[in-house]
Amino acid sequence: MQASQSVATLLWILPLVIEATISFAMLRRKLAGQYPVFFSYTAFMPLRGVLLLFFQASAGPHFYIYWGGKAIAILLSLGAVFETVSQVLRSYPFLRRVVLWFFTVIVSVVIVGALVFLISRWQVASHKLLQQVMFLEREARLLLVCLWILFTILMSRLGLTWHRYPLGIAAGFAFYAALDLALLELRIDLNWIPDNFFLFLRSGAYNLAVGIWAYYFLPRRVERPVEQLPSTDLGRWNHVLMHYVDQWYRRS
Amino acid sequence: MVSPIIILPLSACLLLLVWNIVHTRAPEIRRLEDWEANRYDVDIASFRMLVDYAEEQHLRSALSSRRFRSFQRKRLRLAWRMLQLVERNTAMLMKVGQLARSGVDPVMVHQAEELIAAALRLRVNLLLIQTYLCVKWLFPGWIVPVPPCETRYRQLLHSVVQVRQQSGESLILS
Numbered sequence: 459m460q461a462s463q464s465v466a467t468l469l470w471i472l473p474l475v476i477e478a479t480i481s482f483a484m485l486r487r488k489l490a491g492q493y494p495v496f497f498s499y500t501a502f503m504p505l506r507g508v509l510l511l512f513f514q515a516s517a518g519p520h521f522y523i524y525w526g527g528k529a530i531a532i533l534l535s536l537g538a539v540f541e542t543v544s545q546v547l548r549s550y551p552f553l554r555r556v557v558l559w560f561f562t563v564i565v566s567v568v569i570v571g572a573l574v575f576l577i578s579r580w581q582v583a584s585h586k587l588l589q590q591v592m593f594l595e596r597e598a599r600l601l602l603v604c605l606w607i608l609f610t611i612l613m614s615r616l617g618l619t620w621h622r623y624p625l626g627i628a629a630g631f632a633f634y635a636a637l638d639l640a641l642l643e644l645r646i647d648l649n650w651i652p653d654n655f656f657l658f659l660r661s662g663a664y665n666l667a668v669g670i671w672a673y674y675f676l677p678r679r680v681e682r683p684v685e686q687l688p689s690t691d692l693g694r695w696n697h698v699l700m701h702y703v704d705q706w707y708r709r710s
Numbered sequence: 711m712v713s714p715i716i717i718l719p720l721s722a723c724l725l726l727l728v729w730n731i732v733h734t735r736a737p738e739i740r741r742l743e744d745w746e747a748n749r750y751d752v753d754i755a756s757f758r759m760l761v762d763y764a765e766e767q768h769l770r771s772a773l774s775s776r777r778f779r780s781f782q783r784k785r786l787r788l789a790w791r792m793l794q795l796v797e798r799n800t801a802m803l804m805k806v807g808q809l810a811r812s813g814v815d816p817v818m819v820h821q822a823e824e825l826i827a828a829a830l831r832l833r834v835n836l837l838l839i840q841t842y843l844c845v846k847w848l849f850p851g852w853i854v855p856v857p858p859c860e861t862r863y864r865q866l867l868h869s870v871v872q873v874r875q876q877s878g879e880s881l882i883l884s
Contacts (some may be wrong), residue, residue: 549811549826600717603724610727617801617833620731621808632728640721643714670732687810687821688745690803691754692828695796698754699835702761703842 462658469661473668474507480675487678489623493545495537496627500671502530525591532598536565538631539605542624546613557612561605568601592646599639606632626674634667739805748802750795760789761843775851782850790843797836804829 477500484490490497506527513519540558547554572594606628613620620628638660645656739745759765770778803825810822846852 549808549823550830596717600720603720607720607724607727610724610731614727614731615833615837616830617797617804618830625731629728629732632724636721636724636728640718643717643721647714685810685813685818686742687818687825688742688803688806690799690825690828692800692803692825692832694754696828696832696835698758699832699839703835703838705763 466658466661469658469665470507473665474504476668476672477501478504480671483676489675493541493623493627495534495541499531499534499538502527502534506531528595532595532602535602535631535635536598536605538627539602539609542628543609545624546618546620550618553616557609561608564605565601568597572597589646592642596639596642596646599635599642602631602635603639606635622674626671629674630667630670633670634663637663637666739802739809741809742806745802745806750799752792752795752799757789757792760785760792770851779850783847786843786847786850790840790847793836793840793843797833800829800832800836 481490481497481500481504484493484497484500506523509523510520510527513523540561543557543561544554547557576590576594610628610632641651641656641660641663644650645653651659739748766782769781773781807822807826807829811819811826813819813822
Protein backbone atom coordinates (compact mmCIF):
# COMPACT_ATOMS: atom_id res chain seq x y z
CA MET A 459 0.00 0.00 0.00
CA GLN A 460 2.84 2.36 0.98
CA ALA A 461 4.85 1.36 -2.09
CA SER A 462 1.91 2.10 -4.42
CA GLN A 463 1.39 5.48 -2.76
CA SER A 464 5.09 6.29 -3.20
CA VAL A 465 4.88 5.32 -6.87
CA ALA A 466 1.74 7.44 -7.30
CA THR A 467 3.46 10.42 -5.66
CA LEU A 468 6.57 9.94 -7.80
CA LEU A 469 4.46 9.74 -10.99
CA TRP A 470 2.75 12.97 -9.93
CA ILE A 471 5.88 14.97 -9.05
CA LEU A 472 8.25 13.73 -11.79
CA PRO A 473 6.44 15.25 -14.81
CA LEU A 474 6.07 18.58 -12.99
CA VAL A 475 9.84 18.75 -12.39
CA ILE A 476 10.61 17.77 -16.00
CA GLU A 477 8.13 20.32 -17.36
CA ALA A 478 9.67 23.07 -15.26
CA THR A 479 13.09 22.06 -16.63
CA ILE A 480 11.73 22.15 -20.18
CA SER A 481 10.35 25.66 -19.58
CA PHE A 482 13.76 26.88 -18.38
CA ALA A 483 15.49 25.23 -21.32
CA MET A 484 13.06 26.93 -23.72
CA LEU A 485 13.68 30.30 -22.10
CA ARG A 486 17.45 29.86 -22.33
CA ARG A 487 17.33 28.86 -25.99
CA LYS A 488 14.83 31.60 -26.85
CA LEU A 489 12.25 29.03 -27.95
CA ALA A 490 9.49 30.46 -25.75
CA GLY A 491 8.73 33.10 -28.38
CA GLN A 492 8.61 30.52 -31.18
CA TYR A 493 6.36 28.09 -29.30
CA PRO A 494 4.44 30.30 -26.84
CA VAL A 495 1.50 27.93 -26.36
CA PHE A 496 3.68 24.93 -25.58
CA PHE A 497 5.85 27.08 -23.32
CA SER A 498 2.71 28.30 -21.50
CA TYR A 499 1.62 24.69 -21.06
CA THR A 500 4.95 23.53 -19.61
CA ALA A 501 5.02 26.56 -17.30
CA PHE A 502 1.37 26.25 -16.26
CA MET A 503 1.35 22.55 -15.31
CA PRO A 504 4.02 22.76 -12.55
CA LEU A 505 2.31 25.90 -11.23
CA ARG A 506 -1.01 24.04 -11.09
CA GLY A 507 0.73 21.16 -9.34
CA VAL A 508 2.15 23.47 -6.68
CA LEU A 509 -1.26 25.08 -6.12
CA LEU A 510 -2.92 21.67 -5.78
CA LEU A 511 -0.29 20.69 -3.23
CA PHE A 512 -0.82 23.93 -1.33
CA PHE A 513 -4.63 23.55 -1.25
CA GLN A 514 -4.83 19.79 -0.84
CA ALA A 515 -6.41 20.14 2.61
CA SER A 516 -9.21 22.43 1.37
CA ALA A 517 -11.75 20.48 -0.66
CA GLY A 518 -13.46 23.47 -2.31
CA PRO A 519 -10.42 25.34 -3.70
CA HIS A 520 -8.77 22.02 -4.55
CA PHE A 521 -11.78 21.00 -6.64
CA TYR A 522 -11.83 24.29 -8.58
CA ILE A 523 -8.05 24.37 -9.10
CA TYR A 524 -8.08 20.74 -10.28
CA TRP A 525 -10.94 21.00 -12.77
CA GLY A 526 -10.29 24.61 -13.74
CA GLY A 527 -6.63 23.74 -14.31
CA LYS A 528 -7.64 20.71 -16.37
CA ALA A 529 -9.88 22.88 -18.56
CA ILE A 530 -7.01 25.33 -19.12
CA ALA A 531 -4.65 22.42 -19.89
CA ILE A 532 -7.07 21.06 -22.50
CA LEU A 533 -7.44 24.51 -24.07
CA LEU A 534 -3.65 24.83 -24.20
CA SER A 535 -3.45 21.35 -25.77
CA LEU A 536 -5.89 22.52 -28.42
CA GLY A 537 -3.78 25.65 -28.91
CA ALA A 538 -0.73 23.41 -29.33
CA VAL A 539 -2.38 21.73 -32.34
CA PHE A 540 -2.83 25.12 -34.02
CA GLU A 541 0.67 26.21 -33.02
CA THR A 542 2.21 23.04 -34.50
CA VAL A 543 0.24 23.43 -37.73
CA SER A 544 1.30 27.07 -37.93
CA GLN A 545 4.98 26.26 -37.35
CA VAL A 546 5.23 23.22 -39.62
CA LEU A 547 3.34 24.86 -42.50
CA ARG A 548 5.01 28.25 -42.08
CA SER A 549 6.71 27.89 -45.46
CA TYR A 550 3.46 26.98 -47.22
CA PRO A 551 1.17 29.96 -46.49
CA PHE A 552 -1.72 28.81 -48.69
CA LEU A 553 -1.74 25.33 -47.17
CA ARG A 554 -1.41 26.79 -43.69
CA ARG A 555 -4.41 29.09 -44.23
CA VAL A 556 -6.54 26.22 -45.54
CA VAL A 557 -5.63 23.80 -42.74
CA LEU A 558 -6.05 26.39 -39.97
CA TRP A 559 -9.40 27.47 -41.40
CA PHE A 560 -10.56 23.85 -41.63
CA PHE A 561 -9.47 23.08 -38.07
CA THR A 562 -11.11 26.26 -36.77
CA VAL A 563 -14.39 25.24 -38.37
CA ILE A 564 -14.19 21.75 -36.84
CA VAL A 565 -13.38 23.09 -33.37
CA SER A 566 -16.15 25.71 -33.55
CA VAL A 567 -18.75 23.16 -34.62
CA VAL A 568 -17.73 20.74 -31.87
CA ILE A 569 -17.75 23.44 -29.17
CA VAL A 570 -21.18 24.70 -30.22
CA GLY A 571 -22.51 21.12 -30.37
CA ALA A 572 -21.09 20.30 -26.95
CA LEU A 573 -22.58 23.48 -25.42
CA VAL A 574 -26.01 22.76 -26.91
CA PHE A 575 -25.89 19.18 -25.67
CA LEU A 576 -24.73 20.28 -22.24
CA ILE A 577 -27.34 23.00 -21.79
CA SER A 578 -30.12 20.61 -22.76
CA ARG A 579 -28.99 17.85 -20.35
CA TRP A 580 -27.14 19.59 -17.52
CA GLN A 581 -27.88 18.22 -14.04
CA VAL A 582 -26.55 19.86 -10.88
CA ALA A 583 -26.79 16.82 -8.57
CA SER A 584 -23.23 16.21 -7.35
CA HIS A 585 -22.98 12.56 -8.44
CA LYS A 586 -24.15 13.53 -11.93
CA LEU A 587 -21.93 16.62 -12.08
CA LEU A 588 -18.69 14.66 -12.01
CA GLN A 589 -19.98 12.28 -14.67
CA GLN A 590 -20.91 15.20 -16.93
CA VAL A 591 -17.55 16.86 -16.42
CA MET A 592 -15.77 13.62 -17.31
CA PHE A 593 -18.03 13.30 -20.37
CA LEU A 594 -16.94 16.81 -21.43
CA GLU A 595 -13.32 15.88 -20.87
CA ARG A 596 -13.72 12.78 -23.01
CA GLU A 597 -15.29 14.79 -25.85
CA ALA A 598 -12.44 17.31 -25.67
CA ARG A 599 -9.89 14.48 -25.92
CA LEU A 600 -11.82 13.00 -28.85
CA LEU A 601 -11.61 16.34 -30.64
CA LEU A 602 -7.85 16.50 -30.00
CA VAL A 603 -7.36 12.94 -31.27
CA CYS A 604 -9.30 13.66 -34.47
CA LEU A 605 -7.35 16.86 -35.15
CA TRP A 606 -4.02 15.12 -34.62
CA ILE A 607 -5.04 12.22 -36.87
CA LEU A 608 -6.06 14.61 -39.66
CA PHE A 609 -2.86 16.60 -39.38
CA THR A 610 -0.46 13.64 -39.26
CA ILE A 611 -2.17 12.04 -42.27
CA LEU A 612 -1.90 15.31 -44.19
CA MET A 613 1.79 15.62 -43.30
CA SER A 614 2.38 12.03 -44.33
CA ARG A 615 0.57 12.28 -47.67
CA LEU A 616 2.24 15.53 -48.67
CA GLY A 617 5.64 14.26 -47.49
CA LEU A 618 6.27 17.40 -45.48
CA THR A 619 9.17 17.23 -43.08
CA TRP A 620 8.61 17.41 -39.36
CA HIS A 621 11.06 19.75 -37.71
CA ARG A 622 12.51 18.60 -34.42
CA TYR A 623 10.57 20.73 -31.94
CA PRO A 624 7.09 20.60 -33.60
CA LEU A 625 7.57 16.84 -33.94
CA GLY A 626 8.28 16.56 -30.22
CA ILE A 627 5.30 18.73 -29.29
CA ALA A 628 2.97 16.82 -31.62
CA ALA A 629 4.22 13.39 -30.55
CA GLY A 630 3.79 14.14 -26.84
CA PHE A 631 0.34 15.70 -27.09
CA ALA A 632 -0.98 13.17 -29.62
CA PHE A 633 0.35 10.22 -27.65
CA TYR A 634 -1.21 11.46 -24.40
CA ALA A 635 -4.52 12.41 -26.07
CA ALA A 636 -4.84 8.93 -27.62
CA LEU A 637 -4.02 7.04 -24.42
CA ASP A 638 -6.11 9.30 -22.20
CA LEU A 639 -9.12 9.01 -24.50
CA ALA A 640 -8.85 5.21 -24.53
CA LEU A 641 -8.57 5.13 -20.73
CA LEU A 642 -11.53 7.48 -20.28
CA GLU A 643 -13.61 5.31 -22.58
CA LEU A 644 -12.60 2.11 -20.75
CA ARG A 645 -13.45 3.75 -17.44
CA ILE A 646 -16.59 5.80 -18.16
CA ASP A 647 -18.46 3.80 -20.80
CA LEU A 648 -17.22 0.26 -20.42
CA ASN A 649 -16.29 0.31 -16.73
CA TRP A 650 -13.52 -2.20 -17.41
CA ILE A 651 -10.89 -0.69 -15.12
CA PRO A 652 -11.23 0.25 -11.44
CA ASP A 653 -10.69 3.84 -10.29
CA ASN A 654 -7.24 3.50 -8.70
CA PHE A 655 -5.86 1.54 -11.68
CA PHE A 656 -7.37 4.12 -14.04
CA LEU A 657 -5.62 6.96 -12.18
CA PHE A 658 -2.32 5.04 -12.17
CA LEU A 659 -2.47 4.34 -15.91
CA ARG A 660 -3.44 7.92 -16.65
CA SER A 661 -0.52 9.20 -14.64
CA GLY A 662 1.80 6.75 -16.41
CA ALA A 663 0.59 7.93 -19.82
CA TYR A 664 1.21 11.55 -18.86
CA ASN A 665 4.71 10.71 -17.67
CA LEU A 666 5.46 9.09 -21.01
CA ALA A 667 4.24 12.20 -22.85
CA VAL A 668 6.45 14.43 -20.70
CA GLY A 669 9.31 12.03 -21.36
CA ILE A 670 8.79 12.51 -25.10
CA TRP A 671 8.92 16.31 -24.70
CA ALA A 672 12.06 16.03 -22.59
CA TYR A 673 13.70 13.87 -25.25
CA TYR A 674 13.08 16.48 -27.93
CA PHE A 675 13.61 19.68 -25.95
CA LEU A 676 16.32 19.04 -23.40
CA PRO A 677 19.29 17.83 -25.50
CA ARG A 678 20.92 20.53 -27.58
CA ARG A 679 21.18 19.84 -31.31
CA VAL A 680 22.39 22.14 -34.06
CA GLU A 681 21.53 21.68 -37.73
CA ARG A 682 24.09 23.10 -40.09
CA PRO A 683 22.69 24.60 -43.30
CA VAL A 684 23.45 22.82 -46.57
CA GLU A 685 25.76 24.95 -48.73
CA GLN A 686 25.07 23.40 -52.08
CA LEU A 687 21.93 21.95 -53.64
CA PRO A 688 22.00 18.57 -55.41
CA SER A 689 21.02 18.07 -59.02
CA THR A 690 17.69 16.28 -59.23
CA ASP A 691 15.30 14.82 -61.77
CA LEU A 692 12.17 16.11 -60.04
CA GLY A 693 11.22 18.18 -63.09
CA ARG A 694 11.44 15.18 -65.41
CA TRP A 695 9.37 13.03 -63.06
CA ASN A 696 6.79 15.79 -62.73
CA HIS A 697 6.61 16.11 -66.50
CA VAL A 698 6.14 12.36 -67.01
CA LEU A 699 3.51 12.04 -64.30
CA MET A 700 1.57 15.08 -65.52
CA HIS A 701 1.63 13.60 -69.02
CA TYR A 702 -0.01 10.39 -67.75
CA VAL A 703 -2.53 12.25 -65.62
CA ASP A 704 -3.47 14.32 -68.68
CA GLN A 705 -3.68 11.21 -70.84
CA TRP A 706 -5.87 9.27 -68.43
CA TYR A 707 -8.05 12.29 -67.73
CA ARG A 708 -8.61 13.05 -71.41
CA ARG A 709 -9.62 9.44 -72.00
CA SER A 710 -12.69 10.07 -69.87
CA MET B 711 -21.99 0.78 -27.11
CA VAL B 712 -21.34 2.72 -30.35
CA SER B 713 -18.80 5.09 -28.84
CA PRO B 714 -16.23 2.43 -27.78
CA ILE B 715 -16.36 1.02 -31.31
CA ILE B 716 -15.42 4.45 -32.65
CA ILE B 717 -13.21 5.81 -29.88
CA LEU B 718 -10.92 2.86 -29.20
CA PRO B 719 -9.93 2.32 -32.88
CA LEU B 720 -9.40 6.09 -33.25
CA SER B 721 -7.04 6.08 -30.27
CA ALA B 722 -5.19 3.05 -31.65
CA CYS B 723 -4.96 4.74 -35.08
CA LEU B 724 -3.41 7.88 -33.58
CA LEU B 725 -0.92 5.86 -31.51
CA LEU B 726 0.11 4.03 -34.68
CA LEU B 727 0.48 7.30 -36.60
CA VAL B 728 2.60 8.83 -33.82
CA TRP B 729 4.78 5.71 -33.72
CA ASN B 730 5.13 5.91 -37.49
CA ILE B 731 6.29 9.51 -37.57
CA VAL B 732 8.63 9.16 -34.60
CA HIS B 733 10.20 5.89 -35.73
CA THR B 734 10.38 6.63 -39.39
CA ARG B 735 12.50 4.28 -41.47
CA ALA B 736 13.58 7.19 -43.66
CA PRO B 737 17.29 7.98 -43.36
CA GLU B 738 18.12 11.12 -41.45
CA ILE B 739 19.29 13.90 -43.75
CA ARG B 740 21.62 16.43 -42.15
CA ARG B 741 24.05 17.07 -45.00
CA LEU B 742 24.17 16.86 -48.76
CA GLU B 743 26.31 13.71 -48.45
CA ASP B 744 23.45 11.97 -46.63
CA TRP B 745 21.24 12.55 -49.68
CA GLU B 746 23.95 11.27 -52.04
CA ALA B 747 24.43 8.15 -49.92
CA ASN B 748 20.73 7.31 -49.50
CA ARG B 749 19.12 8.33 -52.77
CA TYR B 750 17.39 5.76 -54.97
CA ASP B 751 18.14 5.71 -58.68
CA VAL B 752 14.81 5.24 -60.40
CA ASP B 753 14.70 4.98 -64.18
CA ILE B 754 11.97 7.10 -65.74
CA ALA B 755 12.07 5.18 -69.03
CA SER B 756 11.31 1.92 -67.23
CA PHE B 757 8.40 3.55 -65.42
CA ARG B 758 7.05 4.85 -68.74
CA MET B 759 7.23 1.34 -70.19
CA LEU B 760 5.25 -0.06 -67.25
CA VAL B 761 2.34 2.40 -67.51
CA ASP B 762 2.36 3.05 -71.24
CA TYR B 763 -1.10 2.64 -72.80
CA ALA B 764 0.19 1.38 -76.16
CA GLU B 765 2.22 -1.27 -74.39
CA GLU B 766 -0.84 -2.27 -72.39
CA GLN B 767 -2.94 -2.59 -75.56
CA HIS B 768 -0.25 -4.71 -77.20
CA LEU B 769 -0.21 -7.08 -74.22
CA ARG B 770 -4.01 -7.22 -74.14
CA SER B 771 -4.07 -8.33 -77.77
CA ALA B 772 -1.19 -10.81 -77.38
CA LEU B 773 -2.27 -12.55 -74.16
CA SER B 774 -5.38 -14.27 -72.93
CA SER B 775 -7.51 -12.12 -70.59
CA ARG B 776 -6.47 -14.14 -67.53
CA ARG B 777 -2.75 -13.96 -68.35
CA PHE B 778 -3.08 -10.30 -69.24
CA ARG B 779 -4.67 -9.48 -65.85
CA SER B 780 -1.94 -11.36 -63.99
CA PHE B 781 0.86 -9.78 -66.02
CA GLN B 782 -0.66 -6.31 -65.84
CA ARG B 783 -0.93 -6.52 -62.06
CA LYS B 784 2.76 -7.42 -61.81
CA ARG B 785 3.64 -4.43 -63.98
CA LEU B 786 1.48 -2.14 -61.86
CA ARG B 787 3.06 -3.44 -58.64
CA LEU B 788 6.48 -2.70 -60.05
CA ALA B 789 5.36 0.78 -61.12
CA TRP B 790 3.96 1.32 -57.60
CA ARG B 791 7.28 0.29 -56.07
CA MET B 792 9.13 2.74 -58.33
CA LEU B 793 6.80 5.53 -57.24
CA GLN B 794 7.42 4.64 -53.60
CA LEU B 795 11.15 5.10 -54.15
CA VAL B 796 10.52 8.41 -55.91
CA GLU B 797 8.38 9.41 -52.92
CA ARG B 798 11.27 8.67 -50.56
CA ASN B 799 13.66 10.63 -52.75
CA THR B 800 11.22 13.55 -52.69
CA ALA B 801 10.99 13.48 -48.90
CA MET B 802 14.81 13.53 -48.62
CA LEU B 803 15.05 16.40 -51.11
CA MET B 804 12.49 18.40 -49.13
CA LYS B 805 14.70 17.97 -46.10
CA VAL B 806 17.77 19.04 -48.07
CA GLY B 807 15.83 22.07 -49.32
CA GLN B 808 14.85 23.01 -45.78
CA LEU B 809 18.43 22.73 -44.59
CA ALA B 810 19.60 24.89 -47.50
CA ARG B 811 16.87 27.43 -46.78
CA SER B 812 18.25 28.07 -43.31
CA GLY B 813 21.45 29.49 -44.85
CA VAL B 814 22.25 33.19 -45.37
CA ASP B 815 22.78 33.33 -49.15
CA PRO B 816 19.48 34.70 -50.61
CA VAL B 817 20.10 33.06 -54.00
CA MET B 818 20.60 29.68 -52.33
CA VAL B 819 17.49 30.27 -50.21
CA HIS B 820 15.44 31.06 -53.32
CA GLN B 821 16.72 27.93 -55.10
CA ALA B 822 15.98 25.88 -52.01
CA GLU B 823 12.41 27.20 -51.97
CA GLU B 824 12.03 26.25 -55.62
CA LEU B 825 13.32 22.78 -54.82
CA ILE B 826 10.81 22.43 -52.00
CA ALA B 827 7.97 23.68 -54.23
CA ALA B 828 8.94 21.21 -56.98
CA ALA B 829 9.07 18.38 -54.45
CA LEU B 830 5.66 19.33 -53.07
CA ARG B 831 4.22 19.49 -56.58
CA LEU B 832 5.63 16.07 -57.37
CA ARG B 833 4.25 14.73 -54.12
CA VAL B 834 0.71 15.75 -55.01
CA ASN B 835 1.09 14.25 -58.50
CA LEU B 836 2.36 11.02 -56.97
CA LEU B 837 -0.79 10.86 -54.88
CA LEU B 838 -2.94 11.12 -58.02
CA ILE B 839 -0.95 8.51 -59.91
CA GLN B 840 -0.83 6.11 -56.99
CA THR B 841 -4.61 6.33 -56.62
CA TYR B 842 -4.97 5.56 -60.30
CA LEU B 843 -2.55 2.62 -60.11
CA CYS B 844 -4.45 1.27 -57.13
CA VAL B 845 -7.74 1.31 -59.03
CA LYS B 846 -6.05 -0.18 -62.12
CA TRP B 847 -4.60 -2.99 -60.05
CA LEU B 848 -8.08 -3.85 -58.75
CA PHE B 849 -9.56 -3.72 -62.26
CA PRO B 850 -6.68 -4.32 -64.69
CA GLY B 851 -8.93 -4.70 -67.69
CA TRP B 852 -10.72 -1.38 -67.25
CA ILE B 853 -9.66 1.95 -68.68
CA VAL B 854 -10.45 3.92 -65.53
CA PRO B 855 -10.91 7.68 -65.95
CA VAL B 856 -9.32 9.99 -63.40
CA PRO B 857 -12.07 11.74 -61.39
CA PRO B 858 -12.66 15.45 -62.12
CA CYS B 859 -11.17 16.51 -58.77
CA GLU B 860 -7.82 16.35 -60.57
CA THR B 861 -8.39 19.90 -61.88
CA ARG B 862 -8.85 21.13 -58.32
CA TYR B 863 -5.53 19.53 -57.40
CA ARG B 864 -3.95 21.37 -60.33
CA GLN B 865 -5.43 24.66 -59.13
CA LEU B 866 -4.10 23.95 -55.66
CA LEU B 867 -0.65 23.23 -57.08
CA HIS B 868 -0.75 26.41 -59.14
CA SER B 869 -1.74 28.43 -56.05
CA VAL B 870 1.04 26.86 -54.01
CA VAL B 871 3.59 27.64 -56.71
CA GLN B 872 2.34 31.23 -57.07
CA VAL B 873 2.45 31.87 -53.34
CA ARG B 874 5.92 30.36 -53.11
CA GLN B 875 7.15 32.47 -56.01
CA GLN B 876 5.76 35.60 -54.35
CA SER B 877 7.40 34.83 -51.03
CA GLY B 878 10.64 33.97 -52.87
CA GLU B 879 10.66 37.31 -54.77
CA SER B 880 10.05 39.33 -51.60
CA LEU B 881 12.90 37.43 -49.92
CA ILE B 882 15.38 38.39 -52.65
CA LEU B 883 14.25 42.04 -52.74
CA SER B 884 14.64 42.33 -48.97
